[in-house]
Amino acid sequence: xxxxxxxxxxxxxxxxxxxxxxxxxxxxxxxxxxxxxxxxxxxxxxxxxxxxxxxxxxxxxxxxxxxxxxxxxxxxxxxxxxxxxxxxxxxxxxxxxxxxxxxxxxxxxxxxxxxxxxxxxxxxxxxxxxxxxxxxxxxxxxxxxxxxxxxxxxxxxxxxxxxxxxxxxxxxxxxxxxxxxxxxxxxxxxxxxxxxxxxxxxxxxxxxxxxxxxxxxxxxxxxxxxxxxxxxxxxxxxxxxxxxxxxxxxxxxxxxxxxxxxxxxxxxxxxxxxxxxxxxxxxxxxxxxxxxxxxxxxxxxxxxxxxxxxxxxxxxxxxxxxxxxxxxxxxxxxxxxxxxxxxxxxxxxxxxxxxxxxxxxxxxxxxxxxxxxxxxxxxxxxxxxxxxxxxxxxxxxxxxxxxxxxxxxxxxxxxxxxxxxxxxxxxxxxxxxxxxxxxx
Numbered sequence: 001x002x003x004x005x006x007x008x009x010x011x012x013x014x015x016x017x018x019x020x021x022x023x024x025x026x027x028x029x030x031x032x033x034x035x036x037x038x039x040x041x042x043x044x045x046x047x048x049x050x051x052x053x054x055x056x057x058x059x060x061x062x063x064x065x066x067x068x069x070x071x072x073x074x075x076x077x078x079x080x081x082x083x084x085x086x087x088x089x090x091x092x093x094x095x096x097x098x099x100x101x102x103x104x105x106x107x108x109x110x111x112x113x114x115x116x117x118x119x120x121x122x123x124x125x126x127x128x129x130x131x132x133x134x135x136x137x138x139x140x141x142x143x144x145x146x147x148x149x150x151x152x153x154x155x156x157x158x159x160x161x162x163x164x165x166x167x168x169x170x171x172x173x174x175x176x177x178x179x180x181x182x183x184x185x186x187x188x189x190x191x192x193x194x195x196x197x198x199x200x201x202x203x204x205x206x207x208x209x210x211x212x213x214x215x216x217x218x219x220x221x222x223x224x225x226x227x228x229x230x231x232x233x234x235x236x237x238x239x240x241x242x243x244x245x246x247x248x249x250x251x252x253x254x255x256x257x258x259x260x261x262x263x264x265x266x267x268x269x270x271x272x273x274x275x276x277x278x279x280x281x282x283x284x285x286x287x288x289x290x291x292x293x294x295x296x297x298x299x300x301x302x303x304x305x306x307x308x309x310x311x312x313x314x315x316x317x318x319x320x321x322x323x324x325x326x327x328x329x330x331x332x333x334x335x336x337x338x339x340x341x342x343x344x345x346x347x348x349x350x351x352x353x354x355x356x357x358x359x360x361x362x363x364x365x366x367x368x369x370x371x372x373x374x375x376x377x378x379x380x381x382x383x384x385x386x387x388x389x390x391x392x393x394x395x396x397x398x399x400x401x402x403x404x405x406x407x408x409x410x411x412x413x414x415x416x417x418x419x420x421x422x423x424x425x426x427x428x429x430x431x432x433x434x435x436x437x438x439x440x
Contacts, residue, residue: 065176066153066169069097069133079127081241084234087132087179089170091140092117092225093214094133101216102138102147102166105318117214119183119225119242126241131179134169138324139310140185140218142166143193143386144373148321152375157199158414161372164194167226171198174228181238182228187218188302189368189393191226192405196417197372199407200228201235201434206424207400210242219305222397232406232434239431246428250360257283258291259365259392267416270409271366274418274439281364286353291391294349298394300342303334323379350399357401357423362433364420365392367405371414395421402427408439 068090075081088094091101093113100107115121120130135150137143145168146152153172155163163172167184171194174182184191186204195202203226210225217223229235255275260268260283275281287294307314307328314320314328357363369388373381396403401424405417418439422430 064151064154064172065178066135066163066172067132067178068100068135068150068169071097071130071132073124073130075124075127075129077127079125079241081123081237082127084128084180084237085131086123086128086181086183087134087170087173088117088120088130088183089167089185090133090136091185091216092120092183094120094130097133099216102136102140102150103318103320104149106139106216106313109313113214115214118211120214122242123183123238128181128241132173134167134173134182137166137168137190138321139313139328140166140187140190140216141306141324141327142321143189143389144382145171145194145197146321146323149319155198155372158197158372161197161374161414162377164190164197164372166190167194167228171195171200171202171228174198174230175200177230180229180234184226184228185215185218186224186226186397187222188298188390188397191228192367192393192403192417192419193389195228195405195407196367196415198228199410199415199417200230201232201407202226202228202405202417203235203239203427203431204396204403205243205427206402209244209402209425209427217309219302220309221305221400222302232431232437235404236428236431236435239428243428243431244425246426246430247423248360249362249422249426249429249433252359252361253278253281253364254356254361255281255283256363256365256395257285258287259395262291262388262392263366263369264411266411267366267368267370270411270416271418274408275364277439278364284356284363286356286363286395287349291394294345294394294398295387295391297342297345297349298390298398300334300338301346303331304336304339304342307331307334346398353395353399353401354423357421357426360423360426360429362420362422362430363395364418365395367417367419368392371411371416400424402430404430404434406434406437406439 095116098107142165145163145165153163153168155161156176167190170182170184173179175198191202403421405419408418409416
């Protein structure tokens with residue numbers, strides 16, 4: 001189908017709310033895994049059955065590349081981002097569109113957005129073109145990249161493996177060369193982990209440095225926008241449009257020993273070989289009390305926030321993935337006392353990390369302890385991976401620090417990323433570092 005035909009097809013009109021078709025999609029999911037979208041015949045808009053035509057249009061947009069809806073919103077033609085096409089995770093508002101937040105009932109209850117989210121408007125003002133809305137894990141509460149309503153995008157870098165989440169659609173679109181930039185969000189790793197799984201660059205910015213106005217929330221004191229790109233130069237261009245100037249980084253690299261110990265031996269070995277290019281690197285332990293202590297504190301704070309933010313919606317009994325429902329049930333049980341104790345740990349850990357990085361030092365660690373899990377992995381195995389992954393993801397997320405992952409190696413045929421963490425506000429300097437390193 002050429003662009004002219006596609007334009008005609010989409011002009012037939014999308015449904016007011018992205019409509020899941022679980023049973024039909026279950027069949028087509030297998031079909032799409034074996035064929036590119038361009039090889040699939042679609043009927044013309046002159047079909048004698050308009051409902052069928054509309055169904056096929058919706059199905060095409062819900063295919064395995066992670067796109068919920070095609071858009072064409074031009075930005076400022078004279079802006080510095082002119083010529084860059086961007087897809088946006090379905091938790092950021094786009095004026096006139098429904099933000100479903102990975103759950104159709106959420107979208108039905110909230111209706112169409114009246115204005116763009118801050119980050120969307122900023123990108124348009126800078127010249128970017130918004131070309132689509134992408135799949136998110138349901139209510140952004142998952143790291144695997146699955147969604148029972150809208151499907152699980154294919155990981156273009158390793159099709160037999162999961163794409164990672166919760167920003168699964170944006171990462172799949174960029175890794176599949178269907179967009180130059182994908183906007184996601186990161187609470188516990190939802191930009192960094194998909195980037196590592198799909199062989200992309202990905203940034204979790206300093207918490208609060210980019211506004212979340214117009215974005216659906218999961219755990220507000222952890223939530224950040226973020227983005228993916230296939231190259232460091234594009235990452236930097238987006239950063240220059242979204243981020244304030246940054247203090248420079250030093251040339252001091254510090255290897256996070258517990259993070260390498262937490263990783264699979266093959267991942268550690270592959271990344272150790274890469275970081276040799278950076279010269280001698282002392283190993284440090286930023287959490288001598290143990291990462292599990294920090295993880296327990298993080299969960300106590302996050303769970304309390306998550307239930308305060310979304311508990312009201314959950315108690316209306318929306319249709320949820322049983323795994324996601326179980327996670328929300330756990331957040332409901334979080335106590336105020338545990339959250340207060342977690343906040344004390346957070347303040348101490350944040351002060352320690354800020355002091356460590358104040359002079360411009362850079363922490364180096366595996367983004368993920370392993371390559372992406374296989375698509376047929378059972379849930380107990382996925383939960384083990386999730387715990388190991390968050391244990392390292394909190395090193396930046398708990399104190400609100402910027403972390404950049406870059407694609408540097410493959411293990412067992414799948415990508416793995418190397419992360420760099422800097423002090424608060426040094427986001428742009430991290431992106432400049434990536435452009436200079438040439439490790440990928």
